[in-house]
Amino acid sequence: MPPPRSTRPTYRSPVWRALRNLRDGSFCRKSSGAATVFPNPESRGMMMPRFATAAAVVLGLLSARPPVHLSAQSLRVPYxxxxxxxxxxxxxxxxxxxxxxxxxxxxxxxxxxxxxxxxxxxxxxxxxxxxxxxxxxxxxxxxxxxxxxxxxxxxxxxxxxxxxxxxxxxxxxxxxxxxxxxxxxxxxxxxxxxxxxxxxxxxxxxxxxxxxxxxxxxxxxxxxxxxxxxxxxxxxxxxxxxxxxxxxxxxxxxxxxxxxxxxxxxxxxxxxxxxxxxxxxxxxxxGDIARGPAVTRTPPPRVQLAGAVGAVLEDRVQLPRVYNAWHTVKAFSVDDATLDVLANVLAGGRSSRLYRRLVYELQIATDVVAFQDGGRIDGKFEVYATARPGHDLGELQRVIDEELRKLADQGPTPREVERAQNTVEAQFLSRMERVGGFGGKADQLNYYNYFVGTPDYFQKDLERYARVTPAAVRRTLQTYLTGAHRVVLSVVPQGKPELAVKEGATP
Structure with missing residues (x-):
């Protein structure tokens, strides 16, 4: 979902984009009490993902309540x-x-x-x-x-x-x-x-x-x-x-x-x-400011990885972390909202698949994050997890791949999809409470106007998520999240390359 950037959570959505200033990362001139939406301080800009993990854990508690079903109401911002x-x-x-x-x-x-x-x-x-x-x-x-x-x-x-x-x-x-x-x-x-x-x-x-x-x-x-x-x-x-x-x-x-x-x-x-x-x-x-030259842009050709790309980065970190990244679609494309829901199913709270498996059941990770990051030109989907002491990234990567294969074979349950949709609705409610700041109504009017040409796109944006089905999530995962076309980056403590995902360990 939507979103500007200072620090980011683990899972973004359209709300995130609006809240995206929370995610991916726009760089902010100064910090303020207001959260930013869109964009992970580690992403392209300096904002956070639409559905980041930390925020998703809190919103997951909200989504445990009966659904608000804003999609059935009139969510309009007259302008x-x-x-x-x-x-x-x-x-x-x-x-x-x-x-x-x-x-x-x-x-x-x-x-x-x-x-x-x-x-x-x-x-x-x-x-x-x-x-x-x-x-x-x-x-x-x-x-x-x-x-x-x-x-x-x-x-x-x-x-x-x-x-x-x-x-x-x-x-x-x-x-x-x-x-x-x-x-x-x-x-x-x-x-x-x-x-x-x-x-x-x-x-x-x-x-x-x-x-x-x-x-x-x-x-x-x-x-x-x-x-x-x-x-x-x-x-x-x-x-x-x-x-x-x-x-x-x-x-x-x-x-x-x-x-x-x-x-x-x-x-x-x-x-x-x-x-x-x-x-x-x-x-x-x-009124008296002069018009400038017309800005013309030529869209770059669509990018596709020729195969799986593995890399190791030795950094000043205490715990190793593995990142998976895939090319997906730009903001508001057909599968953009479905990829947001998929991110929520994977890592949107304590009951999500990867969080439950890696953090609670196996206890081999301290956290896990997933998000769809759609921009004007292209999009990417990321999953990353941080290992607990005593565990290497190969263990985490095997579980991530197992869960992706399982979800590709069976698809999510209707309840998992509904939970993600409830999270989106809760985010929309939060967003509509203020007119200013990053992710407020003025920012959202600009956001929608820029990406879809319609300032009051709130209701239609929410409807994109309401239309997502378990079958659509399964198809989207099969289409974009393939092991053959992704980047797998291992970030390990300096001098400990043995903790990285081994070459050839990913499909």
């Missing part, structure tokens, strides 16, 4: 939309339940728009956007919002860059003014000193999230093996140290001129505001 002459699309949702308003800007640019040798620009630029614009000096962006009682943050994934401000309704003009000034008047303030400063911040972020973080390099290793070097998903959102170091002032300026334009952005406003007032403010602050 109005308009487009300025410069191309900026605006989506407005009126909700007077509380006197707050959320401003959520999606620029349609992410790490997948970068080129080999020039990676990390999307995330680097996310940081630069908070460094002051022509009429808002450095430091005033946060200071003015805090004085108005408003909060803000930003995140980057492989497919988009998101900025939001949440605050009292009377702060809406200020929030829109600040966003407009950095869209229209940031370029003169992009200096070599600012680029160097934020380059250092991002490089330090990479050290903390990748080089110096247990298992932090695993996702990068998986992406390098799943996708060829020319593919837009080959590199992580944060980019490489070498590319960040090589970034020049001219590179950064060109990136802004190409992608940070009104015709390459969508603005969602939700909360205590009328569409009429919202339009007046938007036209006042954004």
């Amino acid at each position: 109005q939309t308009f487009r300025l002459p410069n191309g900026l699309q605006v989506v407005v949702h009126e909700d007077h339940s509380v006197p707050v308003v959320a401003v959520n800007m999606w620029y349609h640019v992410g790490s997948s728009d970068e080129k080999p040798g020039r990676t990390g620009f999307a995330h680097l630029f996310e940081h630069i956007m908070f460094m002051g614009s022509q009429h808002v000096p450095t430091g005033d962006f946060d200071r003015l919002l805090e004085a108005a009682g408003a909060d803000n943050n930003g995140s980057t994934t492989e497919d988009r860059t998101n900025y939001y401000e949440d605050g009292p309704a009377n702060a809406l003009p200020l929030m829109l003014y600040l966003d407009a000034d950095r869209m229209g008047f940031l370029l003169p303030e992009i200096t070599a000193n600012k680029v160097d400063l934020q380059r250092g911040v991002v490089q330090n972020e990479r050290r903390q999230s990748y080089e110096n973080r247990p298992y932090g390099l695993a996702e990068e290793n998986i992406l390098e093996r799943l996708y060829p070097a020319s593919h837009p998903y080959h590199w992580p959102v944060i980019g490489s140290m070498a590319d960040l170091q090589a970034a020049t002032l001219d590179d950064v300026r060109r990136f802004f001129q190409t992608y940070y334009t009104p015709n390459n952005a969508t603005l969602a406003i939700a909360g205590d505001i009328t569409p009429r007032d919202a339009r007046q403010f938007v036209e006042r602050y954004f």
Whole structure:
């Protein structure tokens, strides 16, 4: 399901995507109390999977209650939309339940728009956007919002860059003014000193999230093996140290001129505001910003592994962990929701198949995670498990393969599928409770608008999951999760390669 990224759980879904900021991983400029949805801090961007394990354990308790069956109700978020002459699309949702308003800007640019040798620009630029614009000096962006009682943050994934401000309704003009000034008047303030400063911040972020973080390099290793070097998903959102170091002032300026334009952005406003007032403010602050060049993208060819790929990574970890990754489908494709349900059946809580077998019955693993990660271009499915002391990854891998074969032969039970669907419904309820932040209604309106072209896709999204059957889960597993076409990565303590999955041990 949906989802922006700071830390991720074990199983994602559409809710996760919305909550995805929880999963996969968008990189967030700063941490906040709000959870992010979509995307595992270890994944492409820096957010979490739609149905991550930790969250799934809690939601699994919710799903033990009688199903809510939101699919039988009317789950709508009324909205109005308009487009300025410069191309900026605006989506407005009126909700007077509380006197707050959320401003959520999606620029349609992410790490997948970068080129080999020039990676990390999307995330680097996310940081630069908070460094002051022509009429808002450095430091005033946060200071003015805090004085108005408003909060803000930003995140980057492989497919988009998101900025939001949440605050009292009377702060809406200020929030829109600040966003407009950095869209229209940031370029003169992009200096070599600012680029160097934020380059250092991002490089330090990479050290903390990748080089110096247990298992932090695993996702990068998986992406390098799943996708060829020319593919837009080959590199992580944060980019490489070498590319960040090589970034020049001219590179950064060109990136802004190409992608940070009104015709390459969508603005969602939700909360205590009328569409009429919202339009007046938007036209006042954004109307004079010039349209930018049209952004054209050529989809890369479909990628398929020629065979099974095994790899070993020695890392500064105490316990070994095995990762399995397969190519699947992009977000909102036919089998995307079914793969989410499959992830829940495998590792979505204590009663899930892999969790029950590995953690409870055999007690050879400390945890297990599964998620479907669908993006704009492609998707991948991952299963990973961490071994308990005294056990090697070959033991875990054999059980994972046994359970996959069993599920492919027999399919899940109706109760397993229903439990996953109940989890999705519980996530939707949680998501609908707030208008702002990562995964709130404003963010979701932008999310759906970007991926399916319909801001109010909540009901139809939920219906995708309601239509999933045990037979569909079985067919999907047989189609995508084959041992012959996957990456198996063993992450082991330094000096202990014997704990890895042995070559040829996987089908």
